[in-house]
Amino acid sequence: MSEHLASVEITNPTGLHARPAVKLTKLAKTFAGAAVQVALAEAGPWIDAKSVVKVMAMKAARGTSIHIRATGEQGAEALAALVALVRRDFDEGHASPATDAPA
Amino acid sequence: MPRHELSGQPAAPGIAIGPLVRLGGEAHALRAAGTPAQERAALAAAIEAAVDDLAALAAQAGGDAAEILEFQIAMLEDEALRDPALSAIEAGTPADTAWAETLAEQVADYEAAEDAYFQARATDLRDLSERVLRHLLGTAEDAATPPGAIVFADDITPSRFLAADWRGGGIALAAGSKASHVAMLARARGVPMVVGLGAIAGDGHARAALDGATGRLWLSPDVADEVLLAGLATAAREETRATADLLHRPAATAAGQRVLVQINVADPSELDGLDPALCDGIGLTRTELLFPASGGLPDEDRQYAVYRRILDWAAGRPVTIRTLDAGGDKPIAGLTIDGESNPFLGVRGVRLSLARPDIFSVQLRALARAAVHGELKIMLPMVTVPEELEASRALLDAALADLAKRGEPAARPALGMMVEVPAAALAIERFDAAFFSIGSNDLTQYVTASARDIGAVAPLADVKNPAVLRLIAEVAAHGARIGREVSLCGDAAGDPSIVPALLQAGLTSLSMAPNAVGAVKAAIARHG
Numbered sequence: 001m002s003e004h005l006a007s008v009e010i011t012n013p014t015g016l017h018a019r020p021a022v023k024l025t026k027l028a029k030t031f032a033g034a035a036v037q038v039a040l041a042e043a044g045p046w047i048d049a050k051s052v053v054k055v056m057a058m059k060a061a062r063g064t065s066i067h068i069r070a071t072g073e074q075g076a077e078a079l080a081a082l083v084a085l086v087r088r089d090f091d092e093g094h095a096s097p098a099t100d101a102p103a
Numbered sequence: 104m105p106r107h108e109l110s111g112q113p114a115a116p117g118i119a120i121g122p123l124v125r126l127g128g129e130a131h132a133l134r135a136a137g138t139p140a141q142e143r144a145a146l147a148a149a150i151e152a153a154v155d156d157l158a159a160l161a162a163q164a165g166g167d168a169a170e171i172l173e174f175q176i177a178m179l180e181d182e183a184l185r186d187p188a189l190s191a192i193e194a195g196t197p198a199d200t201a202w203a204e205t206l207a208e209q210v211a212d213y214e215a216a217e218d219a220y221f222q223a224r225a226t227d228l229r230d231l232s233e234r235v236l237r238h239l240l241g242t243a244e245d246a247a248t249p250p251g252a253i254v255f256a257d258d259i260t261p262s263r264f265l266a267a268d269w270r271g272g273g274i275a276l277a278a279g280s281k282a283s284h285v286a287m288l289a290r291a292r293g294v295p296m297v298v299g300l301g302a303i304a305g306d307g308h309a310r311a312a313l314d315g316a317t318g319r320l321w322l323s324p325d326v327a328d329e330v331l332l333a334g335l336a337t338a339a340r341e342e343t344r345a346t347a348d349l350l351h352r353p354a355a356t357a358a359g360q361r362v363l364v365q366i367n368v369a370d371p372s373e374l375d376g377l378d379p380a381l382c383d384g385i386g387l388t389r390t391e392l393l394f395p396a397s398g399g400l401p402d403e404d405r406q407y408a409v410y411r412r413i414l415d416w417a418a419g420r421p422v423t424i425r426t427l428d429a430g431g432d433k434p435i436a437g438l439t440i441d442g443e444s445n446p447f448l449g450v451r452g453v454r455l456s457l458a459r460p461d462i463f464s465v466q467l468r469a470l471a472r473a474a475v476h477g478e479l480k481i482m483l484p485m486v487t488v489p490e491e492l493e494a495s496r497a498l499l500d501a502a503l504a505d506l507a508k509r510g511e512p513a514a515r516p517a518l519g520m521m522v523e524v525p526a527a528a529l530a531i532e533r534f535d536a537a538f539f540s541i542g543s544n545d546l547t548q549y550v551t552a553s554a555r556d557i558g559a560v561a562p563l564a565d566v567k568n569p570a571v572l573r574l575i576a577e578v579a580a581h582g583a584r585i586g587r588e589v590s591l592c593g594d595a596a597g598d599p600s601i602v603p604a605l606l607q608a609g610l611t612s613l614s615m616a617p618n619a620v621g622a623v624k625a626a627i628a629r630h631g
Contacts (some may be wrong), residue, residue, distance in 0.1 A: 011123040011411075011415060013371075013412045014375075014418060015218065015221070016222065017220055017224075018171070018227070019170055019176075021176065022174050025177065025181075048183070051176075051182075052181050054182040056178070056221075057212065059216050059217075059218060061218050061408070062411070063412075079184075
């Protein structure tokens with residue numbers, strides 16, 4: 001079975017915190033046939049990306065990179081979706097451009 | 104009871120006066136334990152009931168509160184949370200003890216976190232622990248706090264916050280944190296809140312007054328306190344009404360002159376709960392807090408993470424970061440020089456940075472890396488002669504070359520200077536800085552030869568002294584002539600009674616504490 005692996009930086013100001021952790025685990029759970037894991041280092045420990053308790057316990061602060069790996073049915077899709085979510089900063093909008101730039 | 108005054112840390116601004124209500128710890132009833140199978144079922148039922156409670160609360164509360172509760176629901180529904188409790192039940196532990204011990208371990212784990220944000224999650228876990236225990240033990244929720252009360256507790260859980268009617272009331276915590284979910288909710292809903300008050304000695308106070316902006320709590324306030332605070336509350340309410348529509352709009356004078364209003368930041372956590380639309384950018388980021396009074400100096404990655412967090416918050420607005428301004432009244436062990444006869448005239452600001460190029464270069468590299476993520480500007484404090492600016496520029500060049508060699512993404516930030524030494528203000532045309540920011544506190548004390556912290560001469564340290572205003576006007580005129588921004592970032596920028604004189608001197612950019620923005624924008628709008 002092939003393993004899909006990526007690394008992506010957490011840019012959210014408070015890190016992989018409550019709201020992002022919930023979003024990450026919810027998205028991971030939509031891939032029922034895939035095993036999805038995250039880790040702070042490539043060497044592990046790898047933890048279940050479907051458990052919000054475990055994801056929060058990683059305490060990934062902003063600026064840290066997390067590694068994501070997926071195996072099983074739709075593993076490639078699961079990995080792509082999770083990486084995209086982190087890259088979009090969990091849709092929290094911190095990176096939106098200024099609307100009232102000084103004259 | 105005699106009047107008693109306490110000081111803590113401000114967590115949410117506002118004034119409240121009312122009855123004092125103490126919330127104690129949870130008193131737990133005893134229950135008869137059954138077989139492991141019965142205990143397992145009891146725990147599952149209690150968790151399910153707690154999830155139902157939270158879902159109902161979320162539906163009723165909506166918005167930010169619903170998101171916090173959704174997090175709690177996700178934690179409760181996660182089997183990883185209950186697994187250790189189930190193992191303990193298998194081994195013969197009653198469900199309530201097993202749950203309490205499992206959650207206590209989680210709470211301890213979060214409390215031990217390095218990051219203030221993760222530490223603050225301990226309260227959410229405590230909330231979950233109590234809610235499930237209440238269902239297991241069949242105890243009722245605490246009686247609702249009366250409206251308008253000032254609640255004093257060690258800490259307060261989000262559920263307890265959401266269950267109460269806070270209109271007119273406030274929160275005073277012996278422990279607590281500015282980064283807690285309750286503090287975020289209190290700021291968003293305008294509930295005054297103070298944390299870190301420490302234990303209150305002696306019971307029996309029936310009434311209290313709270314000033315969330317300054318972090319003070321009065322127990323059994325006297326009539327004079329109440330009259331004073333009620334007056335402040337009324338004035339603050341009127342000011343808020345008057346400035347509410349100005350607060351998130353660009354500032355302009357009555358004559359239509361646009362004035363940039365930026366904010367001063369010392370600790371990135373101050374930005375939590377602040378809407379960046381409030382300001383045109385950050386005019387002064389102090390970096391001294393990154394350098395603890397004792398212990399090691401922050402490495403490049405740690406500094407980079409903090410600078411980047413601030414740039415992300417600013418969402419494209421310019422962010423001016425001042426390089427380390429240690430020395431003077433801001434000593435740092437192992438870095439500043441002890442025993443100077445007059446530290447304000449000693450090795451401080453850029454003088455110290457240039458004396459310690461090893462430490463300065465780490466900061467410059469972190470700044471250049473962060474500059475990739477927004478409009479970052481570097482500001483040098485205490486520049487006295489052009490050579491200091493040029494020496495700093497050479498170190499910035501070297502930092503960029505180092506980063507390029509490492510293959511690290513970096514960008515060259517604009518290099519500007521503070522104008523706070525009279526020698527710089529008087530001969531400003533000698534300095535090839537990308538921008539100028541007047542440090543009115545130090546400029547005033549150096550021009551008037553009067554220390555701000557010596558009470559007997561403090562009245563002489565007056566920014567409205569014509570000599571100081573004339574220097575400000577000359578620096579502003581120089582900037583206008585050569586097309587470079589001149590800002591002012593001292594306390595004067597946040598004082599609505601001084602702002603007209605600064606605008607009169609020709610300034611069109613001011614930087615102040617975030618809580619002064621409303622009053623200053625109002626003063627600017629009134630100015631002809």
